[in-house]
Amino acid sequence: MQTKPHTPRNRSAIVAVVCVLGAGAIVTGGLMTRHSQAVALQSAAADNAVRSVNLVAWKDAPNAPLELPARIEAWSRAPIYARVGGYVGRWNVDIGAPVKSGQVLAVIETPDLDQDLRQAQAQLAVARTALGLAESTAQRWQSLVAQNAVSKQEADEKQNDFVAKQANVQALTANVERQQALKRYTRLVAPFDGVVTARNIDVGALVNSGASGTSGSELFVVSDLRKLRVYVQVPQRQVALIHPGSSAVLNVPERPGRAYKATVQSLAQAINAGTGAMLVQLAVDNAGGELLPGAYANVRFDLPAARDAVLVPPGALILGKNGTRVATVDAANRVHIKSVTIARDLGNAIQLEGVTRADRIIDSPPDGIGDGDQVRVAKAG
Structure with a gap:
């Protein structure tokens, strides 16, 4: 059987079909690529919408130096x-x-x-x-x-x-x-x-019996200065950390650089309703006579810190019109904003009340973070 030769018209039709098929393939490939890119963009946008946060690393609190003003009195007057x-x-x-x-x-x-x-x-x-x-x-x-x-x-x-x-x-x-x-x-x-x-007397002065003296005051005052009493008002929050026998360091302004060891003798066992503090009595030896009764002094107690104290860096605090707060993360990585109270300011760390070490606190929370936001924990501690 004799084959019919291809005519130019047939070749043109074949070329057109091939071009159409190629164009369709190119369009289909472009659409698929754009779809995959759109899916990737949506996934990236979703990932970017979930903020990445770091959590506060817990560390033990240092000893808490408590410095308070005090008054020195003679042991016996x-x-x-x-x-x-x-x-x-x-x-x-x-x-x-x-x-x-x-x-x-x-x-x-x-x-x-x-x-x-x-x-x-x-x-x-x-x-x-x-x-x-x-x-x-x-x-x-x-x-x-x-x-x-x-x-x-x-x-x-x-x-x-x-x-x-x-x-x-x-x-x-x-x-x-x-x-x-x-x-x-x-x-x-x-x-x-x-x-x-x-x-308060002189030769020839008239004195009366009783406590009137010459001008409403005592004639003499004799004080035992070999040992002195130191009285200090301790805030109620720290009273439980102080007991008879506790040591303290005493400083007076007229002798800079000198420190004197004092020992707690007794506590008043009652909180002053006006000051919210308890009167504590200390004893200090004064064999050298350097300390003076009636003088102002500064007493420092090196109190042990609580083992479960919550210390956070200053950047973990959220300060605003609602007070001092921190952002915590629950097990589902949802944010919860909690109000806290500053117990001690250590400079590079803040001791808080109102949270515990069981709370996962965000370190340097991002701006605009709100209650219920979903986050991703990038670094735990």
Whole structure:
């Protein structure tokens, strides 16, 4: 069979079909490529919509130095007042002078008391004479009763007179002893070894008995400075960390660079409603006499930090009109915003209250992050 030769017209049709098929393939390939690119873009956009965050790495809190203002007082402080009225005859010690227990500080001249004492002694002598006469009379009348020379009633009256005079002698004796006891108070003495920290009298000054002194103040003040008391108000939050025997470091402004070891002696065991703090008493040795009673001081307690304390970098805080907050992540990587309270500012770290170490806190949360946002944890700690 003879093959029909291809004509130019047939060749043109074949070429056209091939071109159409090629163009269709190119268009189909382009559409598929664009679709895959669109899917990739959507996936990338979805990935970009989920923010990547880092979580705070937990670390133990350092010891918490607690610095508080304090006031120093003498271990023992005795204001000396006059127990009798009179005039200052002499004083023997001035302010700053060391004294021993029983040392005479001053002598008071008491002319009125001396006269009262002499009068009381005279009255006692008269009463004793009358008592002797009443005693002999009572004995004699008792003997006369036995002889029926006098009545029993008359003898009893003499006996009662004797008893009354005996009671009068006892009363007058007590009065003389009281005057003599007051006379001993004309010598003002130091109650213990210490230093005279105040003197408010001078020779010839009139002093009154009691706590009035010369001008409403004590005549002398003797203080024991070998050991001092330190009083400090500890905030309620830190009270549980302080107990008798705890150590502290004491500093005073007049001796920069010097530190003195103090020991907690007792706690008031009550919170002051006005200050929200508890009074704590410490003791500090002052053998060198460098610390002064009544002075201001600074006390530092090196308190142990809580093992479960929550420390975050400052960048983890969200500060705004709603207060201080942090962003946490739950098990489903959803964000939850929590309000917190700053317990301590350590400079490079902040100790928080209101969260625990079980919370996954975002470090440096992105701007605009909100409650319920989906995130991806890129680094846990």
